[in-house]
Amino acid sequence: MEILAYAAFFLTVAMTYATICLGLNVQWGQTGLFNVGVAAFVGLGAYVSAILTTPEATGRIGGFGLPIAAGWLGAAAAGGVLALLVGALTIRLRSDYLAIATFGVAVALQLVFQNAEPLTGGAFGIGFIPRPFAALQREALAFALTNLALSGAVVLALYLALERLARSPWGRALRAVREDETAAESLGKSPLRLRLEAFVLGGMVMGLAGAVQAHFIGFIAPANYLPALTFQVWAMLILGGSGNNRGAILGAVVVWAIWAATAALIAQLVPAGEQARASSLQLVAIGVALCAILLWRPQGLLPEHRAISRHLSRRP
Amino acid sequence: MTLQILVNGLVAGTTIGLGAIGLSLTYSILRFANFTQGDLIAWGAYLTLAVAGAIGGLLAGLGPAGPLAPFSFGWTLPVALLGGMALTVLLALGLDAVLFARLRARGADAIILVMAGFGASMALRAGLEFIFTSAPAYFTRELQIARPLGAGMRATPDQLLVLGLTAALVVALHLLVTRTATGRAMRAVGESPALAAVYGLDVAGVVRITWVIGASLACVAGTMSGLLVQIRPTMGFDLLLPLFAATILGGIGSIPGAMIGGLVIGLSESLAVQVLGAEWRAAAAFVVLVVVLLVRPSGLFGRGA
Numbered sequence: 001m002e003i004l005a006y007a008a009f010f011l012t013v014a015m016t017y018a019t020i021c022l023g024l025n026v027q028w029g030q031t032g033l034f035n036v037g038v039a040a041f042v043g044l045g046a047y048v049s050a051i052l053t054t055p056e057a058t059g060r061i062g063g064f065g066l067p068i069a070a071g072w073l074g075a076a077a078a079g080g081v082l083a084l085l086v087g088a089l090t091i092r093l094r095s096d097y098l099a100i101a102t103f104g105v106a107v108a109l110q111l112v113f114q115n116a117e118p119l120t121g122g123a124f125g126i127g128f129i130p131r132p133f134a135a136l137q138r139e140a141l142a143f144a145l146t147n148l149a150l151s152g153a154v155v156l157a158l159y160l161a162l163e164r165l166a167r168s169p170w171g172r173a174l175r176a177v178r179e180d181e182t183a184a185e186s187l188g189k190s191p192l193r194l195r196l197e198a199f200v201l202g203g204m205v206m207g208l209a210g211a212v213q214a215h216f217i218g219f220i221a222p223a224n225y226l227p228a229l230t231f232q233v234w235a236m237l238i239l240g241g242s243g244n245n246r247g248a249i250l251g252a253v254v255v256w257a258i259w260a261a262t263a264a265l266i267a268q269l270v271p272a273g274e275q276a277r278a279s280s281l282q283l284v285a286i287g288v289a290l291c292a293i294l295l296w297r298p299q300g301l302l303p304e305h306r307a308i309s310r311h312l313s314r315r316p
Numbered sequence: 317m318t319l320q321i322l323v324n325g326l327v328a329g330t331t332i333g334l335g336a337i338g339l340s341l342t343y344s345i346l347r348f349a350n351f352t353q354g355d356l357i358a359w360g361a362y363l364t365l366a367v368a369g370a371i372g373g374l375l376a377g378l379g380p381a382g383p384l385a386p387f388s389f390g391w392t393l394p395v396a397l398l399g400g401m402a403l404t405v406l407l408a409l410g411l412d413a414v415l416f417a418r419l420r421a422r423g424a425d426a427i428i429l430v431m432a433g434f435g436a437s438m439a440l441r442a443g444l445e446f447i448f449t450s451a452p453a454y455f456t457r458e459l460q461i462a463r464p465l466g467a468g469m470r471a472t473p474d475q476l477l478v479l480g481l482t483a484a485l486v487v488a489l490h491l492l493v494t495r496t497a498t499g500r501a502m503r504a505v506g507e508s509p510a511l512a513a514v515y516g517l518d519v520a521g522v523v524r525i526t527w528v529i530g531a532s533l534a535c536v537a538g539t540m541s542g543l544l545v546q547i548r549p550t551m552g553f554d555l556l557l558p559l560f561a562a563t564i565l566g567g568i569g570s571i572p573g574a575m576i577g578g579l580v581i582g583l584s585e586s587l588a589v590q591v592l593g594a595e596w597r598a599a600a601a602f603v604v605l606v607v608v609l610l611v612r613p614s615g616l617f618g619r620g621a
Contacts, residue, residue, distance in 0.1 A: 034427050036351075036434060089606065093613050096349040096430050100560045101609065103351075107557050108602040115595045227553070231438045234431070280445035287439025291415055294424075294432050 001141055008144035010260060011253075015151035016213040018252035021237050022158050022245060023079075023205030029243035029304065030166060031198040032178040034095065037086075037102030038233045040109040041203050043225030044082055045075035045210030047113065050126045050220055060126075061118050068130055072211045079207020080200045087199040092192055106227060113222035125221030129214055147216055154212055155249060158205060162245050174198055228283060232259065235286050238293050243304030250302060255286075319469045321586045327475045327544065329582020330482040334537035335555055336562035336574040337489065338530035344569030345506040345526045346420075348429040352411065353534060353559060355440035358552030359407055360535025361542040362448055364400030365455065368392050371399075386473040388458040389543065401535040408531035409524065411436060417523075437553070444549035452546040455539075478540045482575075485536065489529070490571045498525060506569060557598065558585070561605040567618025576616065580604065 020042055027033040035041075049071030051062035066074075086105055090098045113120050120126065132150055136143040165171050176184040177191045185191055214220045232255065240251020262282055270278040293300065339353040371392045383390050415432050462470035493499035504512040505522040513519050534552075541551060558581045565580060566573025581601050588600040608615065 032427065034430060089609050093609065095427050097564075097609065097613070099427070099430055099434075100349060100564070101605065103560070104557050104602045104605050107598055111596060111599050228438075231435070234434070238431075277446055277449055280442040280450075283442035284439045284446065287435045287437070287442065290435030291432050291439070294428060294435070295415070295418060298428075 005140045005144045008141070008148045010256075012144070012148045012151045012216055013213075014253045014256045015148070015155050016209055016216065017233065017236060017256050018155050018249040019151075019158060019209035019212060020206055020233050021240065021248035021252045022155070022162060023202045023209060024233055024237050025202075025242060025245060025248040026162065026198055026205065027202035028237065029245075029248070030171065030174050030178070031195055032095075033091075033195060033199050033202075034099040035102045035199075035202070036099045036230060037104075037106035037109075038206060039225040039227060039229040040102070040106040041079045041082060041206035042210035042213070042229065043109060043113060043220075043222075045079050045207030046214035046220045046225070047120055047126070047210075048078040048207070049075040049211035050129045050214055051119065053130050053215070054126060054128055057128075059118070060121060068132055068215055071215065072208055075211030076204040076208040079210070080204040082207075083200045083203025084196070087196045091195050091199065106230065110222060110225060113225060120222070123222060125219060125224075127219045129218050129220065131215055131218045151212055151216065154208075159245055159249065166245070170194075170197075231283070231286055231290070235290050235293075237300075238290060238298075239300055241300030241302035241304065244300070244302045247300050247302035247304075251300065254301075259286075319467050321590050322583070323465070323469050323471050323475070324589075325583030325586030326579060327471070327478060327582070328585055329579035330478055331537045331541040331544075331578075332555065332558045332562050332581050333575040333578025334482060334485065334533050334540070335559045336566065336578045337486070337571050338533040338537075339559050340563045340566065340568055340570065340574040341502075341526055342530045343563060345502055346416070346429075346523060347506075348416075348426045348433070349560070350530075351430065351433040351437045351556065352440060353530065354552035354554075354556035355437045355444075356404060356408055356531055356534035356552065357538040357541070357555055358444055358547075358549060359440060359538070360400055360404040360531070361538030361547045361551065362444060362453075362549075363403040363407075364393075364396050364535060364539045365453055365542065365547060367399035367403070368396035368455065371396055383456070383458055387477060388456045388460045388472075388474050393455060393539075393543070397536065397539050400539060401532045404535040405528050405531045408527045408534075412523070412527055437556075441549055441553050448549060450549055452548045453542075454546055455543050474543055478544060481536075481540075485533070486571065486575045489533075493571060502526060503569075554598070557605070558582075558601040561601040561608070564613070564615050565604060565608045567615030570615070570617035573615060573617035 020038065023041070024035065024038060027035050049068075052064050052066045052074045053068055053071035054063045055065050056063040082105070086098070086101055090101045114123060116122075131137070131147075133143060133146040136146060173184065173189045174194055176187075177189060177194050181191050236251040236255040237248050238251070239255055240249070241247025259282065262285075263279070266275055266278045266282070335353060335357050338356070339350060342348075342350045342353065375392075415436060416429055419429050419432055460472040460474060462472050464470050493502060501512070501517050501522050502525065504515070504517055505519055509519050512522070538547075538552065541555075558578075562577030562581045563574055564577075566575070566577035581604055584600040584604055585597050589597050592599075
């Protein structure tokens with residue numbers, strides 16, 4: 001029973017990572033936009049949803065007590081607006097300016113999470129975020145399974161929608177821009193507009209993912225949205241296979257499994273005083289793994305398959 | 317008090333400027349935004365510290381070396397800095413050989429190199445935390461009294477030395493890039509590696525020299541910052557946004573531009589600390605970056621983005 005509940009908990013967290021990966025896949029996998037500020041989009045979604053849905057608290061702005069669904073929608077909208085602002089600023093410039101700008105956004109938002117205490121609760125974060133199916137909280141297994149079903153449904157819905165989009169005329173135009181911008185432009189497609197749309201869509205998905213995660217855990221703090229999160233998500237997408245939505249989900253589950261297993265090992269084997277040091281080896285491994293995949297298997301576990309249209313069967 | 321903001325800003329700006337020159341050179345000649353530059357700065361500081369420790373250990377029999385008046389450090393630090401620079405250069409060249417050169421040889425897009433650098437920077441930074449732990453380290457335990465400079469400004473001798481050394485380095489580098497055959501070759505490769513190779517330039521050699529200069533400057537910047545403030549594994553990563561903001565503000569590839577950019581960022585950080593409080597220091601670089609991207613994305617001395 002306990003193992004089952006733990007497995008459900010583990011998979012629910014993996015599903016929230018898979019949601020982030022799906023958002024990143026729209027930006028990077030389909031469109032080739034390099035976002036180094038994943039943590040900012042996820043964190044923004046988490047904070048917006050928390051502020052919208054938590055009960056009123058003294059000394060803190062917000063606490064509107066809205067239903068969870070409203071929090072999710074608000075989070076997706078906030079992620080989209082942030083992406084629109086960053087995209088409008090940099091997408092017309094050279095491609096690595098977007099990377100630098102998103103990196104800057106991650107630093108700046110981390111400062112806001114830390115220091116805008118009346119809004120974000122400062123270093124202590126926001127607690128008592130309403131959890132879905134809170135009525136079941138006493139029965140660990142039922143609570144874990146219903147939450148897994150919910151987060152799994154989010155991933156499935158996004159997967160189906162994004163797959164359909166990838167096979168739509170819009171998805172084809174997006175890949176055309178990624179592969180050969182000049183050719184796409186000469187056929188009347190606007191690369192800037194398509195890139196911006198994809199960046200906003202990805203930002204919305206990441207904001208939603210942040211909200212789903214925050215409501216499942218029930219508590220958020222600035223330390224959850226450090227650059228390490230961005231690194232983890234990138235490792236997930238690149239390992240799973242960028243450009244492939246199934247790869248994004250697979251990568252999230254595999255990397256999260258490795259991460260959780262090594263964390264458990266460290267907690268078991270390493271003496272308490274040395275644990276922080278041993279955990280830094282986890283990050284070394286992620287960084288090295290990211291480079292190694294780029295060098296030796298850039299297509300990842302599940303390579304992108306060339307989809308033309310849902311009306312055409314797959315090419316041989 | 318208000319003029320003191322100027323001194324603090326200039327001193328912080330020298331570290332940013334030196335690091336930004338390295339970033340700007342690799343950006344214009346190797347043609348990618350190198351996210352490992354910050355971590356080369358941190359590694360430079362730690363490698364200098366390790367060499368200084370080794371020298372101190374070897375010469376322990378000679379009795380403790382006193383500080384070189386009026387500075388806070390003894391003669392081992394300048395010697396250790398040379399050793400640290402050599403080791404940082406080896407680290408950068410090694411990284412290029414195992415990672416970036418292979419990706420370049422495969423004809424990978426610049427953005428793939430950016431991503432590889434992003435992964436490597438994580439590994440480098442966490443590696444420092446593993447080896448040296450996240451506790452801060454110091455080059456010297458000596459305390460320095462800030463001396464009055466007039467007009468209500470104060471600075472320690474160490475700070476003045478850093479300002480002078482930086483000015484000398486910037487002038488020397490600018491002359492190297494604009495007046496020598498090596499500099500001409502570097503700019504040619506920056507324009508077009510293929511064309512430079514056709515003209516018989518040693519492109520691999522130019523790539524090496526670029527890393528040598530970039531990594532040496534990173535080590536100097538890290539050591540200066542370590543001397544004036546402290547050494548931490550995250551010091552380089554925290555500098556990364558100021559470095560990028562300074563590089564883009566100055567115009568990619570421009571050495572005076574990167575230095576001026578660094579000083580502007582240092583001054584605006586110092587202003588932000590004064591006006592908003594120390595916890596908002598890092599926001600200054602972000603604001604400058606956004607303004608530059610909005611108003612003049614090619615930077616002050618750039619040739620168009």
